[in-house]
Amino acid sequence: MKKLLVSPSPHIHGKDNTRNLMRDVIIALLPSLAVSIYFFGFSALRLTLIGVAACVAVEYLIEKYMLRTKVTIGDYSAAVTGILLAMNLPPNAPWWIMVIGSIVAIGIAKMTFGGLGQNLFNPALVGRVFLLVSFPVIMTDWTMPDSWFGSAIDASSGATPLGIVKEALSKGETLQQIFAEHDFSYTQMLFARVGSVGEISALALLIGLVYLLVRKVIAPHIPIAILGTVAVFSGILWGVDSTRYTDPLFNLLTGGVLLGSIFMATDYVTSPMSHKGMVIYGIGIGIITVLIRQFGSYPEGISFAILIMNATVPLINMYVKPKRFGRK
Amino acid sequence: MKTFSIGGVHPCDSKISAGAAIENFPIPEVAYISMSQHLGAPAEPVVAAGDKVKTGQLIAKANGFISAPVHSSVSGTVKSIEMVKDLAGNLCKAVIIDVEGDEWMEGIDRSEDIVREIKLDQKEIIARIAECGIVGLGGATFPTNVKLSPPPGKKAEFLIINGAECEPYLTSDYRVMIEMPEQVLIGAAIMMKALGVTKGFVGIEENKPEAIRVLSGYSEKYPDIQIVPLKKKYPQGGEKQLIDAVVGRQVPSMGLPIDTGAVVQNVGTALAVYEAVQKNKPLFEGILTVTGECCPQQRNFKHRVGTPISKIIEAVGGVPEEAVKVISGGPMMGKAMCNIDAPTLKGSSSVLFLTEKQTKRKEEGNCIRCAKCVSVCPMGLEPYLLNKLGRAGRMDDLEANRVYDCIECGCCSFTCPAYIPLLDMIRLAKGQVMRIMRSRPKN
Numbered sequence: 082m083k084k085l086l087v088s089p090s091p092h093i094h095g096k097d098n099t100r101n102l103m104r105d106v107i108i109a110l111l112p113s114l115a116v117s118i119y120f121f122g123f124s125a126l127r128l129t130l131i132g133v134a135a136c137v138a139v140e141y142l143i144e145k146y147m148l149r150t151k152v153t154i155g156d157y158s159a160a161v162t163g164i165l166l167a168m169n170l171p172p173n174a175p176w177w178i179m180v181i182g183s184i185v186a187i188g189i190a191k192m193t194f195g196g197l198g199q200n201l202f203n204p205a206l207v208g209r210v211f212l213l214v215s216f217p218v219i220m221t222d223w224t225m226p227d228s229w230f231g232s233a234i235d236a237s238s239g240a241t242p243l244g245i246v247k248e249a250l251s252k253g254e255t256l257q258q259i260f261a262e263h264d265f266s267y268t269q270m271l272f273a274r275v276g277s278v279g280e281i282s283a284l285a286l287l288i289g290l291v292y293l294l295v296r297k298v299i300a301p302h303i304p305i306a307i308l309g310t311v312a313v314f315s316g317i318l319w320g321v322d323s324t325r326y327t328d329p330l331f332n333l334l335t336g337g338v339l340l341g342s343i344f345m346a347t348d349y350v351t352s353p354m355s356h357k358g359m360v361i362y363g364i365g366i367g368i369i370t371v372l373i374r375q376f377g378s379y380p381e382g383i384s385f386a387i388l389i390m391n392a393t394v395p396l397i398n399m400y401v402k403p404k405r406f407g408r409k
Numbered sequence: 410m411k412t413f414s415i416g417g418v419h420p421c422d423s424k425i426s427a428g429a430a431i432e433n434f435p436i437p438e439v440a441y442i443s444m445s446q447h448l449g450a451p452a453e454p455v456v457a458a459g460d461k462v463k464t465g466q467l468i469a470k471a472n473g474f475i476s477a478p479v480h481s482s483v484s485g486t487v488k489s490i491e492m493v494k495d496l497a498g499n500l501c502k503a504v505i506i507d508v509e510g511d512e513w514m515e516g517i518d519r520s521e522d523i524v525r526e527i528k529l530d531q532k533e534i535i536a537r538i539a540e541c542g543i544v545g546l547g548g549a550t551f552p553t554n555v556k557l558s559p560p561p562g563k564k565a566e567f568l569i570i571n572g573a574e575c576e577p578y579l580t581s582d583y584r585v586m587i588e589m590p591e592q593v594l595i596g597a598a599i600m601m602k603a604l605g606v607t608k609g610f611v612g613i614e615e616n617k618p619e620a621i622r623v624l625s626g627y628s629e630k631y632p633d634i635q636i637v638p639l640k641k642k643y644p645q646g647g648e649k650q651l652i653d654a655v656v657g658r659q660v661p662s663m664g665l666p667i668d669t670g671a672v673v674q675n676v677g678t679a680l681a682v683y684e685a686v687q688k689n690k691p692l693f694e695g696i697l698t699v700t701g702e703c704c705p706q707q708r709n710f711k712h713r714v715g716t717p718i719s720k721i722i723e724a725v726g727g728v729p730e731e732a733v734k735v736i737s738g739g740p741m742m743g744k745a746m747c748n749i750d751a752p753t754l755k756g757s758s759s760v761l762f763l764t765e766k767q768t769k770r771k772e773e774g775n776c777i778r779c780a781k782c783v784s785v786c787p788m789g790l791e792p793y794l795l796n797k798l799g800r801a802g803r804m805d806d807l808e809a810n811r812v813y814d815c816i817e818c819g820c821c822s823f824t825c826p827a828y829i830p831l832l833d834m835i836r837l838a839k840g841q842v843m844r845i846m847r848s849r850p851k852n
């Protein structure tokens with residue numbers, strides 16, 4: 082008689098696997114990538130491809146020749162890190178900075194912790210912050226690369242709205258003066274504005290969010306908690322003094338808040354496991370982001386906010402448990 | 410539409426045998442009637458080799474409070490009482506009967522007539538259910554009379570009939586509900602009388618609209634029994650999840666369903682209760698689905714308990730070429746058979762064939778901490794953590810994280826994108842922790 086397979090239940094498995102989930106994240110990033118290629122041209126595409134190639138190569142080399150373990154590039158997580166890192170860089174960053182960022186992201190932030198699933202900090206953000214601290218000039222050079230459609234954005238200033246506001250405020254101008262001098266149209270921000278490769282279009286990022294939610298790749302808790310907190314907290318400050326503090330919509334649409342809350346803070350490995358924990362984590366990120374923006378010396382704070390909250394995740398997981406069945 | 414509040418998954422439906430009417434499976438030439446057909450102590454044979462038995466005759470008596478008597482499913486001569494292998498290959502005592510004809514015990518009403526009037530009183534009903542060897546047919550095979558007698562100090566408020574049949578593939582309960590709806594409702598009414606409650610529910614998942622429609626058609630005749638359509642979600646048929654879904658109460662951790670005032674019985678059990686109380690027929694038959702995409706025939710059989718499963722498989726053309734696994738029960742919680750010659754039991758609900766593509770486990774990857782196992786766990790546990798703690802053998806932490814609450818539904822392993830066999834580890838750890846907890850002196 083033929084031999085039957087015997088193993089414990091369950092005998093079937095759902096459709097999700099690591100590779101499909103990562104592929105879905107990549108798909109969700111495509112609208113943003115498309116918009117940035119539209120405005121930044123070849124340089125955005127090149128940056129992204131270099132990022133992917135460098136991250137995958139670093140992971141492959143380390144696993145194959147240093148750790149001598151199974152090579153896991155097939156799960157696409159290194160590719161996702163590469164794209165996210167590229168999304169966080171200014172569009173005309175030089176290629177070598179991308180390579181350094183990849184080595185830091187994969188080699189230091191991911192592999193030294195034990196590879197996929199073991200790292201405490203979001204690899205792409207570690208890479209980005211490392212570059213920001215080491216090469217501050219390149220990392221805040223927002224001048225537009227030559228592109229096919231460059232005229233769509235006012236790039237003459239070479240600074241992001243957040244940077245312009247921060248600098249002018251420090252010179253003692255009021256927000257009303259700053260807004261009068263510069264044309265910060267919110268509608269335009271929705272479609273395209275100055276910023277890193279991935280930040281350029283708020284709308285494209287939101288399309289990505291919808292895709293991730295529909296495909297159930299992520300739970301809505303983290304992005305909603307961050308965006309809600311940023312809106313409420315900046316709204317309170319704005320209510321207190323609207324000459325010094327920017328309004329909530331400005332805060333949501335500028336800088337990396339959308340990119341960070343949708344794609345960086347939701348990184349599985351470095352975010353909490355329970356829904357309650359996710360909300361706490363999101364609120365923390367929202368508060369720290371606004372604090373850095375309004376009171377810190379950097380114009381943008383979401384990267385630091387996420388990294389700081391990454392560090393609290395083990396603690397959150399230990400003390401914030403999911404809602405148990407049968408406990409009042 | 411109602412459903413349970415925490416977690417759950419949506420495996421594909423695969424109710425491909427739903428259209429197959431229940432057929433009588435031929436009586437085997439030899440019946441192997443196991444003494445371990447229920448939760449609790451095996452029954453004790455009261456017949457010896459050479460005895461003549463009739464269909465429905467008592468052949469083994471209950472052995473202790475949590476146990477159930479066993480009746481012959483065939484008529485003939487007792488050949489021997491021996492150890493036979495069950496479907497997992499473990500030995501269990503069985504009465505082996507050479508079948509001659511099919512002569513039933515006097516007193517069993519074999520007519521098709523529906524008997525509506527419930528003549529027995531509360532005590533007599535429970536006694537009859539015990540005598541007839543009725544056990545829960547939803548999987549656990551817990552003696553039904555025990556469940557209908559709440560422990561002192563606990564009071565039942567309502568009865569819930571489990572018609573969720575949330576496991577993919579299974580259709581035996583569905584067929585019973587649409588072919589014998591009134592019998593099921595009378596069975597429910599009998600159990601309500603036994604419990605002294607006036608409120609009953611039948612919870613049915615929305616993927617069985619026909620069953621909902623048919624049973625709702627009797628609402629005027631049985632106004633105390635409410636048909637509750639439920640959203641399709643696994644494990645809705647789990648006792649705790651069903652109570653939560655139907656009446657919105659949660660069984661406390663370490664507590665019993667009766668703590669919420671609910672008693673849950675399966676559709677098949679309700680039919681068995683009807684037959685026992687109204688027709689005087691002990692439980693010696695069962696309804697069983699034979700199915701699987703690779704199986705050329707989709708059937709629902711009424712079988713005599715003790716029929717070798719291999720005979721049933723032969724009737725559909727043998728184990729299909731592509732099948733690598735034969736499962737008794739559903740694909741989420743059923744048991745993989747290693748011995749298809751094992752006899753059917755009272756609680757046998759299906760023979761399911763799965764192909765290599767459907768069931769082969771994939772290579773396990775790193776936990777990516779996606780939290781999907783956490784969000785699907787219907788008990789609100791953290792499977793990834795229990796798995797980690799289990800591997801490290803940290804018994805205290807496993808207990809603190811309530812591994813004992815796990816209902817072994819398999820949602821976690823089913824979902825894990827890294828193909829980690831979470832439930833394998835959790836089941837093992839749960840067993841160890843429960844042993845430690847039981848060994849502690851009670852104060």
Ligand code: SF4
Binds near residue numbers: 782831
């Ligand atoms: S579902 Fe699997 S990969 Fe995701 S957290 Fe749970 S154990 Fe880890």
Ligand code: SF4
Binds near residue numbers: 792817820821832
């Ligand atoms: S098998 Fe246990 S741990 Fe896994 S989902 Fe079900 S109840 Fe939760």
